[in-house]
Amino acid sequence: MTALDIGNALTRYLSERASKLDSYAHQELHRFASHIGREKLIEQVRAPHVAGYAEAEVSKGGDVKGRLDPVKGFLTYLSKKGLHTENLSTHVKIPRPSIKGGAVSTRPAFQTMEMTQSGLEARKKELADLKGQRPEIVQAIRTAAADKDFRENAPLDAAREEQGKIEARIRDLEEEIRRAEVVDAQGGSGVGVGATVTLRNLDSDKDETYSIVDTMEADPASAKISVSSPIGAAIAGKTEGTQVSAQTPKGARRYLINKVKFQV
Secondary structure (H helix, E strand, C coil): CCCCEHHHHHHHHHHHCCCCCCHHHHHHHHHHHHHHCCCCEHHHCCHHHHHHHHHHHHHHCCCHHHHHHHHHHHHHHHHHCCCCCCCHHHHCCCCCCCEECCEECCCCCCCCEEECHHHHHHHHHHHHHHHHCHHHHHHHHHHHHCCCCCCCCHHHHHHHHHHHHHHHHHHHHHHHHHHEEECCCCCCCCCCCCEEEEEEECCCCEEEEEEEECCCCCEHHHCEEECCCHHHHHHCCCCCCCEEEEEECCEEEEEEEEEEEECC
16 A cells, blocks of 8 residues: 555545536645645544544534535545545534525524625635636646656645635635625714724824724725724724723723714
8 A cells, every 4th residue: 555645645636536626625625634734644544533623624514514525535535545444534424404494504694794895896806816826726736746756746735735725715705705794884883894083092192093994905004904903993883982992012002082984
């Protein structure tokens, strides 16, 4: 039996099944390989490693079957090719989807993600650009894998790593777009995405003005901060006249919210 590590075995598997696996399956397989350890020899992978990974994925909820089916297929392949003495796919337990009100529940409840229209458009553009890179990456992997030397193949490793990064980013963007809730330009009852906020720094007695944007648009140098930034988190949902404290990179700061304005 040939000694092969997880990373190279996965490359071989993806090369042989390129036309049968979609990008989502590629991403989940790369994620599994990273979790187990790409340099770990296949024979060193044990049932508890696989079962633990599967249980963690099940606990996350969501599209469990979509995430674990590719892993089961890969583990079955390792067994059929004689690369592992045990069929580890039997340790990937995928629960049956729950049925509520006569319909199969395939998606979990999720929280919306507030963003500006420009933030949403920026995500869509980046997603389209990344998807456009897929054919080039796939071809790079096929070309690098053609020499059949999986032990020391820097171009193959680089292409495989790049594919993993791209697919991970694509998944993040698709999820953010799915959860997107474009903010109402009229605003709400307090500070939120889309607001321009004037704060009085109670330590320096000077005014500071910030635009509250989503994370993709954040640019502190241009006074654009997200609600996940120290100051943004401190003032999120607060109204004019409220005093807040924020732990900034320069230390603790106290602010008074003087004005909250939403562009019409």
